[in-house]
Each structure stands twice: as structure tokens, then as C-alpha cells.
Amino acid sequence: MxxxxxxxxxxxxxxxxxxxxxxxxxxxxxxxxxxxxxxxxxxxxxxxxxxxxxxxxxxxxxxxxxFGIWAHWGPQAVxxxxxxxxxxxxxxxxxxxxxxxxxxxxxxxxxxxxLLPLWTADRFDPDALMDKYAAAGAxxxxxxxxxxxxxxxxxxxxxxxxxxxxxxxxxxxxxxxxxxxxxxxxxxxxxxxxxxxxxxxxxxxxxxxxxxxxxxxxxxxxxxxxxxxxxxxxxxxxxxxxxxxxxxxxxxxxxxxxxxxxxxxxxxxxxxxxxxxxxxxxxxxxxxxxxxxxxxxxxxxxxxxxxxxxxxxxxxxxxxxxxxRGVLKGINALPWQTDTSNGDWFFNDRHPYKTTSQIVTMLADIVSKNGNMLLNVVMYPDGSLPPESETLLAELAPWMAVNAPAIHGTRPWKIFGEGPTETAAGMFSEKADYTPRDIRFTTNKDQLFAITLGEPAGTVAITALALGNPNEPRAVRAVRLLGHRGPIRFRQTGQALVIDVPATLPTRHASAFRIDFA
Known part of the structure; x- marks a missing residue:
């Protein structure tokens, strides 16, 4: 491509x-x-x-x-x-x-x-596909x-x-x-x-x-x-x-x-x-x-x-x-875009596919750095979707229904995130195995979102929001977990903002906490 x-x-x-x-x-x-x-x-x-x-x-x-979806699709899929x-x-x-x-x-x-006459696209239904893309958050x-x-x-x-x-x-x-x-x-x-x-x-x-x-x-x-x-x-x-x-x-x-x-x-x-x-x-x-x-x-x-x-x-x-297939280093002053695919650029019988967790965590990392993700969702030559693409869209839809406020319409915070995993910058360097301790930040007006790049358990400790931190002088007033109806317990110490994670998470793949300040 x-x-x-x-x-x-x-x-x-x-x-x-x-x-x-x-x-x-x-x-x-x-x-x-x-x-x-x-x-x-x-x-x-x-x-x-x-x-x-x-x-x-x-x-x-x-x-x-x-977040955008791309149909990188044509006769070369045949x-x-x-x-x-x-x-x-x-x-x-x-x-x-x-x-x-x-x-x-x-x-x-x-x-x-x-080969061109063999590309008949006989199962191509753009309206049915677009319904799935919109539901997935594109x-x-x-x-x-x-x-x-x-x-x-x-x-x-x-x-x-x-x-x-x-x-x-x-x-x-x-x-x-x-x-x-x-x-x-x-x-x-x-x-x-x-x-x-x-x-x-x-x-x-x-x-x-x-x-x-x-x-x-x-x-x-x-x-x-x-x-x-x-x-x-x-x-x-x-x-x-x-x-x-x-x-x-x-x-x-x-x-x-x-x-x-x-x-x-x-x-x-x-x-x-x-x-x-x-x-x-x-x-x-x-x-x-x-x-x-x-x-x-x-x-x-x-x-x-x-x-x-x-x-x-x-x-x-x-x-x-x-x-x-890569990201920029840190928060870029100007908007930018990653283009990537959940598999090969054109359908390939032998190519591996990204998991939904990989897509979600990549998206959060990109957005925290002032970027967009343009994702090719692989299509069969006939215009239908292989099972891996169907699964991705089906799993993105409930995640986006809950966590979209931490993605759409947001802007970067003062720092993009924290955690043990280093992300390589540049083209063709997109692979990163994130953990729930890797956090990415986004903002929307006066709200701060902290997205865990994995499914957290027990507690989440955000060192960037410790008492006396240089990023935010105001004290944390409330913490919510998007999609969770009950209260979320937290404490702000000199080492970190420590959040108690409920036993049942509202979504898989990653969790987004909304943090309000006094």
C-alpha cells in the first residue's frame, strides 16, 4: 500500500x-x-x-x-x-x-x-457495512x-x-x-x-x-x-x-x-x-x-x-x-493521523489479524498524542467481511458506546500518559504490548479522562495526579468509571491518585475513568 x-x-x-x-x-x-x-x-x-x-x-x-474506517479494497484482493x-x-x-x-x-x-473482470464484488453492500462502521465509533x-x-x-x-x-x-x-x-x-x-x-x-x-x-x-x-x-x-x-x-x-x-x-x-x-x-x-x-x-x-x-x-x-x-502503521513521539502540536489495518492491506489468506484490545489501546495512545486513527477493516474480494473483521466491529461497538466520551471531541492533556511500556515512534513501528498500568490522558473542557491500556483489577495508581503534582494543582473531587453506575472510591496521596476498581468492569479491553477537580 x-x-x-x-x-x-x-x-x-x-x-x-x-x-x-x-x-x-x-x-x-x-x-x-x-x-x-x-x-x-x-x-x-x-x-x-x-x-x-x-x-x-x-x-x-x-x-x-x-477514529475513521478505511476500505483499502479493490481488484488486488481477488x-x-x-x-x-x-x-x-x-x-x-x-x-x-x-x-x-x-x-x-x-x-x-x-x-x-x-484479473480485473474477476473482481465482481457481488456481495458488496455499502449501507450494511456503514451501519457497522458507525456503530463501531467511526x-x-x-x-x-x-x-x-x-x-x-x-x-x-x-x-x-x-x-x-x-x-x-x-x-x-x-x-x-x-x-x-x-x-x-x-x-x-x-x-x-x-x-x-x-x-x-x-x-x-x-x-x-x-x-x-x-x-x-x-x-x-x-x-x-x-x-x-x-x-x-x-x-x-x-x-x-x-x-x-x-x-x-x-x-x-x-x-x-x-x-x-x-x-x-x-x-x-x-x-x-x-x-x-x-x-x-x-x-x-x-x-x-x-x-x-x-x-x-x-x-x-x-x-x-x-x-x-x-x-x-x-x-x-x-x-x-x-x-x-506507527505513531509520533509525544504530543504533537498539530493534528496528525495513523493509518493502519487490522490485517494485511488487501485480503490475505495467511496474514494475522490484530485483536480488538490492540486496536483499542492503539487508538487511546494515538488520541492522547493529538492524533487520529484511520483503520482499514479488511474485506473479502466479494465485498463481505472475514470473521476477524466482523468480530472486531462487533466488539468495538459496545466499547465505543460506553467510552466514546474519552475519545471523540477530546484534546490532549498536559502529558499524554504514563506507564512502563515505551512506544516506538515512526512508520512501521506500531506494535506495543501495553498493560493496565499504562495510562493515557485526554480532556474535554474541564474533564480529564484516564484510559487504562488493558483491563485493570484491584487498584489503578496514577502518579501524574499525586498531591502536589506539577500538572494539576486542584484536588480531585470525584472519579467515575465510564459505564459503571455505582460510586468509585479513590484517595489522592503524595505518591499517586489511587482508584479502587470495581469487581465487574463495564467493558473489556480498556477502561476510562472520568476525573473531576475541585
Whole structure:
């Protein structure tokens, strides 16, 4: 889905070897109709300058929402092998290549284009799914609009390879938006197209061994160039700097496609899988997103989120920082977002799933540090949910029904938390085995919430609220356990605020105490 995984590093030498034949393939033709030069956008408050975009302020709806659900779902789910299938099915030696060879045939004869009709999404019911997402506490929903496979999930004006014309023959983005809007959820879209022009280079290669030695993969066929890009002048590199193409025609091609997406569905949030792409071209797109929001609502309500990963541009003041499968260190001054998944990014028969406790405790940690969690809930290729996703949503719903006041609409306290468990900061560092002694703090007006990252028993001791602590000079007046009807006994000593935990907890996974001061 995103930047670079361990398997990319392992595959890099093999892809480098494959690249020896690139010169014979010739230069790519520019996409049809792609104009050269910088794109023009209608006049508005924002323009493509860095100075203009740095006047951006994150809207309150995003700061209040805290939890969103993402459908990172599309044709790459069909083989049930997980993420980046469209790329690695063209890399001999990779498990995706071996699976494709055995299941569908050689990629010179049966390429990725031949998987697209198999994605029929015949059990896709966005309204039923959105009911579950809203009950689980999501306040915004994000539909993947186009992944690195260059297949648009909407009624695209610029790409014949789209979900309305083939596959499910449905406007997936439009149906997701309608379902989210009916339930009062904010709606977003993710675009992964910007990286596709380099990411998908292996489809231009061929086997280096018998029996298909030198036989081109189907990406070489000019008839398929508008799917596979024909990106033969973009040799493979495994560095952040090469995540995005330098080809101006491709950059304009991206701009036209994503402007169509933004104008057609008017999303509240747009996510790019990497840094802000393509310099002034990408900045013009973000300015257009922001200006359109102001024109429709009379205020800036749009969010653009991208990564500080070394690819493209990143301006913290101009967007919301996204951290893939990880968190930031401590309380960040500006709102930010973790994007993660309860399993693999696309359905994978062998991939493990996170437990509900892991999701809940990650969410509390992220919110205490001024962040949001955007959670992909894995879907089967047909649009239904695997048992692990069903269980997660069923268990999140009662937890959120009780503990939402400690999550939604909150802001960080003076410190994010305390406890014995250190959380690593940065992308791909999300694993942490928390204990009930790990506490995370959130606030809402004059109320302080202390969330235990586990199920407490006996007593909870909060050292940050000891008598004479530097964080809060007022004495504790009352303590409540969210969801518990009876009184909660406590005592404030020079060492800690000690809370007696009732024998029966109102929810599993984590508990939230509301603390009021004199």
C-alpha cells in the first residue's frame, strides 16, 4: 500500500537484474491527452505556492472525529494474497509471481488486466457495512479511489480501466459516499496513483530463464499502455526519491485524474500514499481541494493528509501528517493521523489479524498524542467481511458506546500518559504490548479522562495526579468509571491518585475513568 516494505528490500537485487533489459523496450509515449506545463486552477484563497498552503488550519471536525474506517479494497484482493499483488506478480522468485503462475498462468499471457473482470464484488453492500462502521465509533469513512494498480473505483472521465466500466460495474466510490453521508459520517478518498508510474515498472519486463526467456509480459503490449503506463523510461529504484515520476506528462495525467475525483465526489479528506507529489502540480491539486471546500461550505472543511517519508514534498503546516502503521513521539502540536489495518492491506489468506484490545489501546495512545486513527477493516474480494473483521466491529461497538466520551471531541492533556511500556515512534513501528498500568490522558473542557491500556483489577495508581503534582494543582473531587453506575472510591496521596476498581468492569479491553477537580 504505502512506502517500502521489507519484501521490497529483498526484491530489489532481483529487480535490478531484471532491469538490464530495459533499454531494448524504448521510451514511453505520453498518456493520451496529457497536457504539458503547470496546471491552472480556478482562483481562490489558496494557490500552488508553499506560502499560501502554509496558512491552512485543520478543521475542527477532523480534530473531534479521532477514529475513521478505511476500505483499502479493490481488484488486488481477488488472488487473496495480500498487498502489492499487481507489482510482484511480475517479479520471478516472489511468492505472488509463483501464485499467479500456478493459478492464472504466465504474466505474458495472463496479466493483471485479466484479473480485473474477476473482481465482481457481488456481495458488496455499502449501507450494511456503514451501519457497522458507525456503530463501531467511526466518525469518518475513507474509500480507496485508485491504488498503484491504476484502476479507478469511480466513474472516471480519464481512465477506461474503472469499476463502472468493468469488474463490478458499479461506482464504488459513489456508493461508499452515499452510505457514509446517510449516516452523518465525513467522507474521504485515498489516491495511490501518484506512485504508480514508477511502482509498476516490473510489468515492462520479461523472464530471464526458460521456458519463457525473453518473452515480454503483457505490460509491454501498446494496447494496454493506458493501464500499465508504458513507463519504460522509469527504471526501478528502491529509494524514496524514486517513489514519484519526474515525467511531466505523467504528472499532468495524475493531476487530471485526481481533479476529476475531487470535483466529482467533493471529499472532506484526500489521502496521498507518500509525500505531496510532483511539486507545484501537487500543490495546485491541494489548493483546488481547499478552495472547493470553501466555495461549497463557506469555510475550509477539507483535509489533505500525506507522509513525511522522504518522498515528494512535506509541509507540516499545509496538511495533516500521516504515519503508516506507527505513531509520533509525544504530543504533537498539530493534528496528525495513523493509518493502519487490522490485517494485511488487501485480503490475505495467511496474514494475522490484530485483536480488538490492540486496536483499542492503539487508538487511546494515538488520541492522547493529538492524533487520529484511520483503520482499514479488511474485506473479502466479494465485498463481505472475514470473521476477524466482523468480530472486531462487533466488539468495538459496545466499547465505543460506553467510552466514546474519552475519545471523540477530546484534546490532549498536559502529558499524554504514563506507564512502563515505551512506544516506538515512526512508520512501521506500531506494535506495543501495553498493560493496565499504562495510562493515557485526554480532556474535554474541564474533564480529564484516564484510559487504562488493558483491563485493570484491584487498584489503578496514577502518579501524574499525586498531591502536589506539577500538572494539576486542584484536588480531585470525584472519579467515575465510564459505564459503571455505582460510586468509585479513590484517595489522592503524595505518591499517586489511587482508584479502587470495581469487581465487574463495564467493558473489556480498556477502561476510562472520568476525573473531576475541585
Amino acid at each position: 504505502a512506502g517500502f516494505s521489507k519484501r521490497d528490500v529483498l526484491a530489489a537485487p532481483l529487480l535490478g537484474a531484471l532491469g538490464v533489459g530495459a533499454a531494448r523496450l524504448g521510451a514511453a509515449a505520453a498518456p493520451a491527452g496529457a497536457a504539458r506545463g503547470g496546471p491552472a486552477i480556478p482562483a481562490g484563497r489558496f494557490d500552488a505556492s508553499v506560502a499560501s498552503l502554509k496558512t491552512y488550519q485543520t478543521p475542527d471536525w477532523f480534530r473531534d472525529a479521532k 488472488p487473496r494474497q495480500g498487498d502489492w499483488y499487481a507489482r510482484f506478480m511480475y517479479v520471478p522468485g516472489h511468492p505472488h509471481y509463483e501464485h499467479h503462475l500456478k493459478t492464472y498462468g504466465h504474466p505474458s499471457e495472463h496479466g493483471y488486466k485479466d 466518525k469518518y469513512f475513507v474509500s480507496m479511489a485508485v491504488h498503484h494498480d491504476n484502476f479507478d473505483l469511480w466513474r472516471s472521465k480519464h481512465q477506461r480501466w474503472n469499476a463502472v466500466a468493468m469488474g463490478p460495474k458499479r461506482d464504488v466510490v459513489g456508493e461508499w459516499k452515499a452510505a457514509a453521508t446517510r449516516r452523518g459520517l465525513r467522507f474521504g478518498v485515498s489516491e495511490h496513483l501518484a506512485a504508480s508510474y514508477t511502482w509498476w515498472y516490473p510489468n515492462q519486463m520479461y523472464d530471464q530463464f526458460w521456458p519463457k526467456l525473453g518473452q515480454d509480459y503483457d505490460g509491454v503490449d501498446p494496447a494496454n499502455a493506458d493501464l500499465y503506463h508504458g513507463n519504460r523510461d522509469e527504471p526501478y529504484r528502491n529509494t524514496p526519491a524514486s517513489w514519484y515520476t519526474t515525467n511531466a506528462a505523467y504528472q499532468r495525467h495524475w493531476f487530471d485524474r485526481i481533479v476529476d475525483l475531487v470535483d466529482s465526489y467533493q471529499p472532506d479528506l484526500l489521502y496521498s500514499d507518500g509525500g505531496l507529489p510532483f511539486g507545484a502540480v501537487g500543490r495546485a491539486l491541494v489548493a483546488h481541494l481547499y478552495n472547493g471546500s470553501i466555495a461549497r461550505r463557506g469555510r475550509l472543511d477539507a483535509v489533505y493528509t500525506c507522509k513525511n517519508s522522504g518522498s515528494g514534498e512535506f509541509h507540516r503546516e499545509a496538511s495533516v501528517e500521516d504515519v503508516e
